[in-house]
Amino acid sequence: MVGGGQLARMTHEAGIPLGIKFKLLSDTPQDSAAQTVNDVVVGDYRDLETLRRFAEGCDVITFDHEHVPTEHLRALEADGVVVRPGPDALIHAHDKGVMRARLTAIGVPCPRHRIVEDPADVAAFAAETAETAETAGSGGSGGAGQEAAEGGKAGWPVVLKTVRGGYDGKGVWVVRDETEAAEPFHAGVPVLAEEKVAFTRELAANVVRSPHGQAVAYPVVESIQVSGVCNEVIAPAPGLSEALSGEAQRIALTIAKELGVVGHLAVELFETADGRILVNELAMRPHNSGHWTQDGAVTSQFANHLRAVLDLPLGDPRPRVRWTVMANVLGGDYPDMYYGYLHCMARDPALKIHMYGKDVKPGRKVGHVNTYGDDLDEVRARARHAADYLRGTITE
Amino acid sequence: MVGGGQLARMTHEAGIPLGIKFKLLSDTPQDSAAQTVNDVVVGDYRDLETLRRFAEGCDVITFDHEHVPTEHLRALEADGVVVRPGPDALIHAHDKGVMRARLTAIGVPCPRHRIVEDPADVAAFAAETAETAETAGSGGSGGAGQEAAEGGKAGWPVVLKTVRGGYDGKGVWVVRDETEAAEPFHAGVPVLAEEKVAFTRELAANVVRSPHGQAVAYPVVESIQVSGVCNEVIAPAPGLSEALSGEAQRIALTIAKELGVVGHLAVELFETADGRILVNELAMRPHNSGHWTQDGAVTSQFANHLRAVLDLPLGDPRPRVRWTVMANVLGGDYPDMYYGYLHCMARDPALKIHMYGKDVKPGRKVGHVNTYGDDLDEVRARARHAADYLRGTITE
Structure with missing residues (x-):
């Protein structure tokens, strides 16, 4: 690896x-x-x-x-x-411009988007999306992707992304006007403009695909982000309709097949107030939104990624329990987490801790915890408490 | 380690x-x-x-x-x-003579036993146990331990064990007469004689204890041995009464406390036809009878052993599912298990495989599989099939 x-x-x-x-x-x-x-x-x-x-x-x-x-x-x-995955698949995780073009070509719903040349072009994009919001389907080749052009209410602010090199909110800007739109162009990397989707929440559809074409789909999860960083994942996504859950899984399986992905594919999604699903990002590797599978699914995303890249039959992706919640542990002010361990392990003997051996720096992801059970409120509260206590933002 | x-x-x-x-x-x-x-x-x-x-x-x-x-x-x-565990505890897992004397002293039920000097002394032991079978409680200091002297029907055959160095049936003999009793003495190590218990099945009570005295007990399991080697473990032991289950857990917790064990303690037990439980062997480390916990319990024996020796609060030992079955994978005639993987993983996507990276030699433990579910017959059949297929004793 x-x-x-x-x-x-x-x-x-x-x-x-x-x-x-x-x-x-x-x-x-x-x-x-x-x-x-x-x-x-x-x-x-x-x-x-x-x-x-x-x-x-x-x-x-x-x-x-x-x-x-x-x-x-x-x-x-x-x-x-x-x-595995090969370069023809990985290019879509490496370059957001290639990804958007390809997903649009295969009919996968995305936010409206196009490559922009300079701040003035961003302003033009904002104007285009504000117009097409009224006239669905009017986007042309090279214009804002038409697949999502029915939600309305785009224009400013616009989301700008360098097509390469971003992760965890880095390489992403939300700009309110042409002046603010200048910064992303300083890196000298092509910039992708996307409409700022009025989403109600973020979801992730995770699937695993083998070279011989076998694929499995994990339950669709809700991903709760704070400052562009995944903070909490709830599996499965609470209250998600069977129709949308099925659509999200079909989208992920379609992408995996059409792009020739081998291994784990995470498809980050926006759920909109008008009941649509749009693809946000792709990752062709194990992903933060799948960490819950270590303790909540029959086969973890990590085991299934290995099985896929080795062309072994895939493991059962089904959940083992009604609810599993993952909360990321961010670095806080305490470099030594040992005392946090004592408290958290004693308070919740069923807590599952996964630490990464990283030096603690404020805000850095240094681990995660998983909790599971039948009562979602209780399961979330346990995960939240442990993550906050280990970070040091609460002390009891 | x-x-x-x-x-x-x-x-x-x-x-x-x-x-x-x-x-x-x-x-x-x-x-x-x-x-x-x-x-x-x-x-x-x-x-x-x-x-x-x-x-x-x-x-x-x-x-x-x-x-x-x-x-x-x-x-x-x-x-x-x-x-951890310290030498004062470990001596009881290292030396079966010390173990038997100590367990008897703290009132833990054991098979009748004593150190024997030579084949003639083995014959004397056989005669003693045959007699005391009729007169419970007549054993004296240095004689066959009286704790178990109520089951009757001892005498020949006698079980002989070298007090040190045995495992997986090695260092253990079942002898039918004085002539057969000669071999164990050749090693020059003290020999322990034990009555051959007429047991109906073997159980194991696994507990974990911390330096500060916290202890947790896993469900009591049934251990199915073939030729002195553990072959299959069913968690929890089917049909075990609450009274006997509780007694087995209490025995294990008592041993852990009285002997000052830190870490995982496996207590192998005989269940007799007349409803008693006798201690067979002790192991002060993770143990084959606890491998099911990797997939069937909230916290595995391995994680809890580490938490104990590091004096961290212990994890929840409860089962996650109604039944978990562990089957050992023994080496067969095929040095390469890859084709076995393909079949077993495809046939049963929920199968949990744990291999040890060992060269395959016929009869050698090279791994184990865990299966779990609500239907014991089905769960056992899946584990049995996978273990037999990986060994090569079945081909479909």
């Missing part, structure tokens, strides 16, 4: 019972996964020769993140290395 | 989410746990200086097996090393 973050750490953990030999390419020996994996190569994933040496002796290589340059992945494939 | 077997492998795995730094002392770099742990010292646990160097920088040391010499553990403690 390329990338030494917590996703690699938890994927390695999930591979131990399957007897899977796991080799890691990590930026540093201190990275989250490098602390627990016993076969670690330290090196730069942006360097093709490093990737080539790493790939020697691997049956398959897969990824903790989507930042490996696409041309390197193509070079590895040309060498005969098995890359 | 001292010892590189599968118990260390699975304990390490359970420690990853808790962010526990895990260091391993392994006989070879190929041992089961040495394949997955990233901080491995290769060395001989029988060498005190090796143990001393290993213990440097460890907050606590614990064990994958009970073979570390007691005098070495005492020397480590004298050095200031925190050893």
Whole structure:
């Protein structure tokens, strides 16, 4: 696995019972996964020769993140290395412009969007979406994607994203006018404009797909974001209609199939007040919105990602219990979490703690907790309490 | 953790989410746990200086097996090393003679037993137990333990055990007469004679105890042995009365407290036709009879063993589901289990496979599977099928 973050750490953990030999390419020996994996190569994933040496002796290589340059992945494939997901799929997680164009082409509902050239072009986009809000379906080729052009009420503010390199709210701006629209262009990377969707909540549809085409769909979850960072996930999404849940799963399965995804695919979605679902982001790897599966599903996203990339039959994605809640643990003011452990473990013996071995920095994701049970309010309160206590924002 | 077997492998795995730094002392770099742990010292646990160097920088040391010499553990403690469980507890798992004397002293029911000197003394033991079978409570100090002397029908055959070094049926003989009784004495180790208990089935009561005295009890399980090797575990033990279940848990908790056990304690038990429970063996570490907890309990035995030895509050030991069945996977004629994976995973997507990374040798424990559900017959059949298929004794 390329990338030494917590996703690699938890994927390695999930591979131990399957007897899977796991080799890691990590930026540093201190990275989250490098602390627990016993076969670690330290090196730069942006360097093709490093990737080539790493790939020697691997049956398959897969990824903790989507930042490996696409041309390197193509070079590895040309060498005969098995890359899963492959570059033709990963480009859609790597480049938001390519992703939006492709999803629109295959009929998947997205926010209206187009690549913008400069702040004046952003203003033009805002005007276009404000107009088309009244006249659904009027978007043309290269214009704002027409699939979602029925919700109305776009215009300013506009969401701007650099097409590459963003994550957890980085590389994303919500701008209110042409002046504010200047900043995203400073990076010199193409910028994608998207309408700011008036969503009621965020959902995620997670699926896993094998090279031979088997696919499984996890229950659709609700993802609660704070400042662009996932804070809490509720599985399944409370009160989601069977129709929308089915549509969300079908969208994710369609994307996985049409884009040739192998492994875990997370499709982040907006649910709108008028009962529609729009695709926000894609991730072709285990994802924060699937961490609940470690304790709440028969087979975790990590185990199923490994099974998929190794072309083993996939595991049962069904939930084991009525409700599972995941809450991210962010770093607070205390570098040592030991005292938090004592309190949280004693208070809630059924709490499931997953820490990443990262140095605590304020606001940094350093772990997550899972709780499960039959009473959603109680399950949420337990997860919330543990996450807040470990962070240090509450002390009892 | 001292010892590189599968118990260390699975304990390490359970420690990853808790962010526990895990260091391993392994006989070879190929041992089961040495394949997955990233901080491995290769060395001989029988060498005190090796143990001393290993213990440097460890907050606590614990064990994958009970073979570390007691005098070495005492020397480590004298050095200031925190050893859990400590030598005063571990001696009872290390030496069956000490264990029997101590359990009898604290009123825990055991098979009648005593240390025997030679084959003639075994014959004397057989005669004593045949007599006392008729006259309950007549055993004296140094004679066959009286606690169990009410079941009747002892005499020949007699069970002989070397007091140290046995496991999985090794170091145990069932002898029918004085001639057969000669072999166990060849090793030069003291020999313990025990009555052959007419048991209806074997149970195990697993508990975990912390240094500060917190303890949790897992549901009592049925353990099905084949040729002295655990083959299958059913959790909870089907049809076990609440009274006997409670008694078994109380016995295990009493042993843990009285012997000062820290960590996981497995108490293997005989259930007799006349409704009694007798202690067979003790293990002060994670144990085969607790493997079901990985998928069937809120907190696994491995996680709770770590929490105990680190004096963290213990996790909830309750079952997550009505029935969980564990079946050991023994090595068969096929060195490569990959094709077995394809079939078993496709046939039963909810199957939980736990392999140890060991070379396949006929009859060697190389892994286990867990299944769970509401219908015991179906859950057992699934576990049995997968274990037999992976071994190669069935092909469809």
